[in-house]
Amino acid sequence: MLAREAAEAAELRAHQSHPDVVALRVERVRTQVDRLCWAGIVLGLAFTMTNVQQFAAAGSSAWSLPWLAAWLLDPTVSLVLLAILRAEQVTARYQVATGPWVRRAKWFTLAATYVMNTWASYAAGSVAGVVLHSVPPLVVFVAAEAVTDLRDKLTDAVTAAFTEAHHRTVPHAAMNAGVEVHEPARRPARRGRGDHRRTSFAEYLTTARAAWCPGVMVTPAWVREVTGCSRGLSSRLAAVLTAEVAGSAEGGDAP
The missing domain is CATH 1.10.10 (Arc Repressor Mutant, subunit A)
Known part of the structure; x- marks a missing residue:
């Protein structure tokens, strides 16, 4: 009885500690992080849409052409921002560095959203209005910057988890099978401060x-x-x- 349970436990642990399974767990966490960040960014941009429309309409009568055209301003800026973030989602996945214009475009779209969303509150001298309408754009700004670093680090975590699990499981399996195991090439040792x-x-x-x-x-x-x-x-x-x-x-x- 105990021997059978031990064998079943060993088989289950072997599957759970398989490098692909370990890496898949981290991949799932990365997917959850992406979805939560995207949900927060989209909700924050949706919150700013009405204020940006009022800023662009500039007191035009409802359902007039200027009033209707004003609804296009916020989606124009938001879609460019979302396109940049979607591209960064892929480049961060494969850890490919992007050029400086990518970050400039992202900051410009975020700054434009912030200014248009808070302009009326600043003009009216309403501190509460400034705070209220500053929070969503700033949250979007911080999330847009943080999510890129998070994806990059989670990619490193996937690689590290796979490598660690591989080094832990492969030698044991090879020893049990009687196969000679060759250690992977080690990275060069870091040099001390005195060695230039x-x-x-x-x-x-x-x-x-x-x-x-x-x-x-x-x-x-x-x-x-x-x-x-x-x-x-x-x-x-x-x-x-x-x-x-x-x-x-x-x-x-x-x-």
């Missing part, structure tokens, strides 16, 4: 080449994991190694 020599791009690339094996997807996160390089350098290393892998696949040689 910096690791070169070629040295990082050599380390990444040694760590790569067929079936491994080369991503900036994986490059940082095996080399210990910086976030900015990992994208360049991943691009070079990916090109080498693709070229070697066509030529039939390993990188």
